[in-house]
Amino acid sequence: QLEAQLEALQCHFTWDLDPGRKKLLSIIDRLQDIGTEEGNFWLGQVYNLQGYIHFLLGSADEAKSFFSRAAEAFRRMREPDEGPWLLVNYGNQAWLHHRQGEEAESRACLSKVEALMEEYPSPSEDELHPEVYAEKAWTLRxxxxxxxxxxxxxxxxxxxxxxxxxxxQTSYVLGLTSLFKHSDTGLEGDDWEKMSQAKEQDPENLFLAAKYLQQLAKKGESVKDEARELATRVLRNPVGSYSGIKPLLMVYRFYVSTDEGVKLAARLWKNTQTTVI
Structure with missing residues (x-):
């Protein structure tokens, strides 16, 4: 019966996520670059995924630590501190305890899931909570x-x-740019409209801003001035996977100037060394 209850959960352990060690290590590297500063909207999801990958890589203790961090991150980010955004995390913890033979602890986590489901029922029987859908989608990306x-x-x-x-919305359109990254003309129609809306609604997201410039440039628009302006903003921020520097350097390489791109990369490198020192 316990196994059946666990299988019914919506969490990383039931989402068919085991692409092999090489891919897992690659994902871990990328996640470590995302940035764990306060205010990162996806921090709880990042920790949840890191925990699951550490479990797959054979470190249950690391997994437990990251799942605990995830729960804490969700509580800090949300009001009230308990809600459907914890369903995936409690599911992960239930599975981890089960895999370690800690059945009482596993059942305790299942009870937490049931309590949340009772207090926050999903909109309909055949739908999950939107928070669960969002975490699943972000994870699958x-x-x-x-x-x-x-x-x-x-x-x-x-x-x-x-x-x-x-x-x-931002994460959704960034996923679209990944899906159509080999397109010569970029996003079109409704997809392009959604990206434009996302940029308006999330103006401080520099990664999105850089991806937006990529799409504009693919459409034949001149983006040199916008790219240089964005570079000054990116230079003021820590370098990481979602700082916007990688897509911005691609914009420089193909649509601005290779020489300027090299200089920008050098300035970023200098900034990181100064930060480390």
Missing amino acids: NFGRKKQRLAADIFQRAMRMQPDVVEW
Whole structure:
């Protein structure tokens, strides 16, 4: 019966996420660069995924530590501190305890899931909580092109149910740019409209801003001035996977000037060394 209850959970352990050690290590490296500063909207999801990957890589203690950090991050970010955004985390913890033979602890986590489901019932029997959809979609985005298509569909479900969460919309359109990154003309039609809206609603997201310039440039627009302006903003921020520097350097390489791109990269390198020292 316990096994059946665990299988029914929505969490990393039931989402078919085991692409092999090499891919897992690559994801871990990328997640470590995302930035764990206060205010990172996806911090809880980052820790949840890190915990699950550490479990797959054989470190249950690391997994437990990251799952605890995830729960704490969600509580700090949300009001009230208990809600459906913890369903995935409690599910992960239930599975981890079960895999370690700690059945009493596993059942305790299952009880927490049941209590949350009772207090915050999903909108309908055949739908999950939008928070669960969003975390699942964000997680799937990290596992390659095939999963990214599914992630886009799941994000759309979350946004239909809760259309006012800017970060979900941003993550959704960033997923679209990954799906169509080999397109010569960039996003088109409704997808392009959604990206434009996301940029307006999330103006401080420099990664999104850089991706937006990439898309504009693919459409034949001149983006040199905008790229230089964005570079000054990026230089003021810590370098990481989502600082915007990687897509911005691509914009420089193909649409501004290779020489300027090299100089920008050098300035960023100098900034990181100064920060480390």
